[in-house]
Amino acid sequence: MELLEGTSALRAALDNVRLAGKSLGFVPTMGALHAGHASLIDRAGLECDAVVTSIFVNPTQFNDPKDLAAYPRSLEQDLALLEAHGCDFAFVPSVEEIYPEQDQSQSPSVPAVAHRWEGEERPGHFAGVIEVVDRLLDAVGPCRLYLGEKDFQQLAVLRAHYAQTARAVEIVGCATDRESDALARSSRNLRLSKEARSAAAAIPLALDAGVSLASEGASPAAIERAMTQLLLDAGAQQVDYAVLVDATSLEPALRVEPVTPQRLLIAASFGGLRLIDNADPKHSPLHER
Numbered sequence: 001m002e003l004l005e006g007t008s009a010l011r012a013a014l015d016n017v018r019l020a021g022k023s024l025g026f027v028p029t030m031g032a033l034h035a036g037h038a039s040l041i042d043r044a045g046l047e048c049d050a051v052v053t054s055i056f057v058n059p060t061q062f063n064d065p066k067d068l069a070a071y072p073r074s075l076e077q078d079l080a081l082l083e084a085h086g087c088d089f090a091f092v093p094s095v096e097e098i099y100p101e102q103d104q105s106q107s108p109s110v111p112a113v114a115h116r117w118e119g120e121e122r123p124g125h126f127a128g129v130i131e132v133v134d135r136l137l138d139a140v141g142p143c144r145l146y147l148g149e150k151d152f153q154q155l156a157v158l159r160a161h162y163a164q165t166a167r168a169v170e171i172v173g174c175a176t177d178r179e180s181d182a183l184a185r186s187s188r189n190l191r192l193s194k195e196a197r198s199a200a201a202a203i204p205l206a207l208d209a210g211v212s213l214a215s216e217g218a219s220p221a222a223i224e225r226a227m228t229q230l231l232l233d234a235g236a237q238q239v240d241y242a243v244l245v246d247a248t249s250l251e252p253a254l255r256v257e258p259v260t261p262q263r264l265l266i267a268a269s270f271g272g273l274r275l276i277d278n279a280d281p282k283h284s285p286l287h288e289r
């Protein structure tokens with residue numbers, strides 16, 4: 001694996017890959033890598049001739065400086081994971097490399113799909129995400145971009161953003177990798193106390209309750225009430241949202257649709273940590289996969 005820190009060195013290396021007629025898969029990450037990230041790298045490796053992974057903790061997507069300071073960093077372990085999963089290029093730029101002084105943050109316009117849910121809870125977050133992915137893609141060039149469904153709204157926002165631009169990028173959404181009790185894998189799970197970790201298993205249970213109510217044709221209001229109650233009964237400190245939405249616009253659903261894709265979205269706090277997850281209400285329950 002080649003480790004690159006500079007934008008121009010990366011561009012030159014990847015131009016050579018493309019000139020050789022090879023396809024390129026790109027997996028942007030903020031490090032603290034786990035099996036969920038590895039599943040994206042594995043998929044990119046199966047579908048592309050070469051894989052580049054970036055590790056960059058992006059300051060512009062944090063609305064709370066304390067969260068940025070507390071973000072876990074484990075570069076040595078991350079590079080070992082990338083190597084073990086056959087990644088070809090690791091791009092680990094400095095903040096100055098991505099945000100040169102003369103080229104200050106521009107706050108790009110965000111598509112409407114960014115406005116609700118995480119957009120409301122974390123003002124400026126998606127503008128920061130769009131800005132950094134744009135800048136990383138400037139360095140990487142034409143590629144297939146592998147993103148996790150774990151961050152479902154982020155995937156929808158980037159799909160909407162790149163649908164409006166002429167950039168040569170094809171977005172690939174990848175299924176969420178889960179722990180044995182179906183909790184979505186996240187570096188945050190390791191920071192939960194034993195009690196909070198076992199209570200957080202209510203998140204996939206609530207999503208499964210939503211899946212089964214949706215299959216029975218319950219109303220969105222009844223689905224949302226049931227998911228929220230299940231989370232609170234399990235000990236959630238706060239439920240920011242537990243909703244059924246249109247899978248493209250992320251607008252609240254008016255009814256369960258037989259054909260149009262929809263999504264169940266949850267954000268809830270356990271033991272002081274805010275966790276997000278989502279599920280397709282037309283798919284089989286998470287606990288049966």
Ligand code: AMP
Pocket residue numbers: 028029030031035036037039040146147148149150151174175176177178184185186
């Ligand atoms: P992050 O480092 O948190 O910015 O995540 C980098 C990429 O990994 C994003 O596209 C995430 O959606 C994806 N990701 C994070 N956790 C998981 C997971 N459990 N399963 C699949 N993809 C994930």
